[in-house]
Amino acid sequence: MDAFYIITVSTLIAISCGILGCFLILRKMAMVGDAISHAVLPGIVLAYFITGTRDSVWMIVGAGMLGIFTTFLIEFFHKKARLQTDAAIGVTFTWLFALGIILISVFAGQVDLDQDCVLYGEIAYVPIDLWITESGQNYGPRALHISYIVLILIILFVRIGFKQLYLTTFDPAFAATVGISVSLWNYLLMGAVSMTTVASFDSVGAILVVALLVAPPATAYLLTDKFRNMLIITCVIAVVISFFGYYLAVYLDGSIAGAIVSVAGVLFILAFLFSPNNGIVFKRFMQKREAARMSRGALEKV
Amino acid sequence: MKTEAKDPVVEFHDLTVSYHKKPVLWNIDMTLPKGALIGIIGPNGAGKSTLIKAAMGLLPLGSGFVRMFDRPLDKVRDRVSYVPQRESVDWDFPTSVMDVVLMGRYARLGLLSRPRKADKEMALNCLRKVGMDAYTDRQISQLSGGQQQRVFLARALAQEADLYFMDEPFAGVDAATEAAILGIMQEMTAQGKTVIVVHHDLQSAAEFFDWIILLNMRLVASGPIDKVFNNDLLQETYGGKLTVLAEVGELVKKRQIPSREKY
């Protein structure tokens, strides 16, 4: 049963991240996603400290606001201080992340958080951390409830705003001319990324969540050129990496989150090499066949 | 040399546009006629694309204003269509020809609603007009340059606008596509629609357009082709930059001066 809970929770998280990640990588904003996932840390620590619990909705909302603030800050440094974008991203998130780590050290003992948790989460404890009401009713693992609620919210968001997200991603200039606010939808998407990051933080930590945001969508992107299929494949990958990642971690006696990400990396490399229309091995094979055909054609002519 | 249009569709009034605070267009002031095929001509860096981006509200205006159908753009967005440069989007994007054309209908759909059957039929019609109806389900990454441009044109047609701004629609397309696009544009203008095209090739400009705008950081000329397309004006347009204007532009950028005083 423990294995089932862990795999389910990580699948749900990976699907949430993956759906948003599909938009992120197509917007060429993967590193902004990386920055947000680091930068929400101080918000999380403060929310832990103030509310004393780790499951409040306010924490997700509050820390999520910090994610939007990060997006704003990056833009501010870029526009007002005229710092190049990559440096603006780098300066912003390292600073906020360092602040978060220091806060953890300062509040050590008062907050149930440590550096390991920040790095790779505590998904192994999911089955232990149960949601029990005051009357003693046991509703199962708390993380399970959080992760499916987040997934539902993400699906609703993407469903409602699909046209706007899709169009601002593909052709922002055109979107602006038909009256869609590009920056509004950008902030909404970043808000969704922040919320998902915060909600996933407990399970996979701040850094590995980036892998879930980027690796499965990128793998899917290599396997298809239809957006709908990209979303479907991302979800399938989420299930596969959660399942194999869990058992790899058990086998190696290591971090589950680390193992899930490792499996995601392996899948990406496989797609990169062997994807039927984009893989480099396949491309080379086609080139060889083409070359052979050409030389045969040349021979026949002779 | 400037001819004012009777019953103008677009009016540029004293438009100054800056790019990263540097003025690239100075005091553009002109009116454009309804139902004309209008070419914007000028050397590289003359501000041709900047002019239509500013008109579409994609760049902040330093001063002046643009009116279409005698109203500000925000009031008439559904009557105006913009076709960006082909290179401005990522053609590896996972989407199909049909999806791109349907984007032209998005503005008419509400937040939640999906394209209906009527929208799809309309989109298919537009694809037929540009000769791409055999490619509806093709992924855009598999299209040639000319086909990409046709798809963009189909998307613009699907908007059912009355005024079209197109950024370099003839750049890097094959001869067949060029002829097809020109044919569609002429058909559009025959229906009373106005098409404004950024164009870089002088030779073909004389054949394509019936109204020409000569641009080089400032408006050199605007008017019917027989009045404007002559050696003197072309010489003036292409005969090098106005150095003083360029220098002052640099100064404006350096000093970050507001382009208009408050009082």
Add this chain to the structure above:
Amino acid sequence: MDTFFEFFSFSDPNVVAVVIGSVLLTASSAVVGTFTFLRKKALVGDAVAHSVLPGICLAFILSGSKNPLFLIIGAFVTGWISLVLIDNITTKSKIKEDSAIAIVLSVFFGIGILMLTHIQHSGNASQTGLDSFLFGKAAALVGSDLVTFGIVAVILLVTVGLFFKELKLIAFDASYARALGLPVKAIDLLLTTLTVLAVVTGIQAVGVILMAAMLITPAAAARFWTNNVKTMTMIAATMGAVSGLTGAYVSYVAPAMPTGPWIVMIISAVALLSFFIAPKRGIVSRAVSQRKLQYQIMDENLLKALFHLGEEDDDTYKGRTAEEIVEKRHFPKSRLMSSLKRLRREGFLTKKGSQWAFTEAGKLKGQRVVKLHRLWELYLSKYVKIAADHVHEDAETIEHIITPEIEAELERMLEYPEMDPHEERIPY
């Protein structure tokens, strides 16, 4: 406070070692970071930093020891592989650079974490030091570790010194460098190697996770203070060194505290400060110069208004009241008064009772603004072909920024004209 003096008296040889070590490490990564920053590859450093973790763990698993030499080699290998992968993914597939960086970064780190937790759980007693590579531990910089890391840092600095010219050129303009016949690929390779080395040296002090900050932040901050690459390198190195010193101090005072975050906090504070207060490029300085420009525009408009009044009744030096001036041009009252006082202080105006009048200098200045205004109007209508009734607004702005050089050129081009497009005399 005692520990403060204890530390900064440098009487403890351990303190000296730690200080030298962390200053050297942070400064050398800041130096290399300057070039990755200028080459717009700042985030690549982030990827390398995360990617050295599996290398360190693998070296530990294979060698079974914490010998820094092995760890450095391991880190170097995976750091290099990460860069090759990013390059390959971007060039050989439709994945764009940002996604490639994010994938390599997070996946390598994930593999590293898997290995690290595996080592920890297998109960190997000597591994305890490994997690100090995550967030850095400057205090651990003693003895042979210091020597090894120190040597790498010195190699790094010397190499940058030797190839300074080439690195600068490709950071500034790679295609120009290629046109000059420089081996751009080889130099890029060198920069890549230096980046990996910088990360490898920095991790002991800052840790892999925040190492990116040591590459990016000092360079970004230094950029605000100078336009000269050499000066920029020096400033970045100094800023890096200061933050390294602070890190060493924190590590000394609170041994349980990771040093990396503190170093990053210090360098980020320096950077934020630079963004705001640096002369010329800083946000505050730009706001100040905007304000000065506003004053200048106000003053010149006022002098111009006075000159116009003088033109109207042919008496340039006649005194005028504030009300008369406002009637000529509607200035807000408070701004008008402060501008009048400012101009009097600077000797452009005199005041008799409530009457303000030109001094000789003031008249000349007002006259010049009027002249520039009319020259520009003439230029716009003659050369830019703008209708005479549309040139005034534009000239209102441009009259304030025309330099004497452009003024001379306008006079020459327009052949010292007498009248502007509105048939008003241009005063000389």
